[in-house]
Amino acid sequence: xxxxxxxxxxxxxxxxxxxxxxxxxxxxxxxxxxxxxxxxxxxxxxxxxxxxxxxxxxxxxxxxxxxxxxxxxxxxxxxxxxxxxxxxxxxxxxxxxxxxxxxxxxxxxxxxxxxxxxxxxxxxxxxxxxxxxxxxxxxxxxxxxxxxxxxxxxxxxxxxxxxxxxxxxxxxxxxxxxxxxxxxxxxxxxxxxxxxxxxxxxx
Numbered sequence: 053x054x055x056x057x058x059x060x061x062x063x064x065x066x067x068x069x070x071x072x073x074x075x076x077x078x079x080x081x082x083x084x085x086x087x088x089x090x091x092x093x094x095x096x097x098x099x100x101x102x103x104x105x106x107x108x109x110x111x112x113x114x115x116x117x118x119x120x121x122x123x124x125x126x127x128x129x130x131x132x133x134x135x136x137x138x139x140x141x142x143x144x145x146x147x148x149x150x151x152x153x154x155x156x157x158x159x160x161x162x163x164x165x166x167x168x169x170x171x172x173x174x175x176x177x178x179x180x181x182x183x184x185x186x187x188x189x190x191x192x193x194x195x196x197x198x199x200x201x202x203x204x205x206x207x208x209x210x211x212x213x214x215x216x217x218x219x220x221x222x223x224x225x226x227x228x229x230x231x232x233x234x235x236x237x238x239x240x241x242x243x244x245x246x247x248x249x250x251x252x253x254x255x
Contacts, residue, residue, distance in 0.1 A: 091250040101165040107172035111139040114146045167191040169201040180216040199253040208247035
């Protein structure tokens with residue numbers, strides 16, 4: 053099954069049913085979704101920054117940061133047209149684009165201060181490590197300052213076969229091996245959820 057079909061089969065059955073956004077997106081709760089967003093808000097200075105949200109879904113991050121009083125420029129991009137259509141209806145103030153940026157990237161290098169991604173590495177595609185490396189390469193090209201993404205933790209107490217889980221130590225090894233010349237610092241944040249960790253890359 054192609055990547056787009058795997059993604060559609062995961063998300064689209066829940067759309068159009070009147071479910072809350074976090075349920076459509078596969079998060080266990082709105083609180084858990086917000087805890088992931090909170091790591092970005094807490095660790096990265098976002099005031100006045102240009103932010104790219106890759107795999108933005110319903111653009112809930114936009115709402116979250118607006119409510120936190122952050123003054124920023126937001127661009128969300130998602131591979132699913134149905135997500136973007138719904139997001140545009142709910143968040144008309146956000147700039148939202150339907151695209152697979154890993155195949156046809158519409159953005160120039162250093163277009164954003166911060167590139168963020170939450171959840172796009174969670175579904176088991178059969179090539180998650182390779183996809184992560186490819187994504188980091190692109191994110192670093194698009195970002196002037198910071199790249200932030202979260203991953204499911206291999207110590208998660210409730211693993212499911214449809215998801216892919218990463219070891220933070222292995223992520224550190226990958227970053228050291230492939231990206232050390234591009235990075236000023238790497239920070240891995242754990243403990244905010246049992247099944248999740250966030251990686252912060254500073255250029």
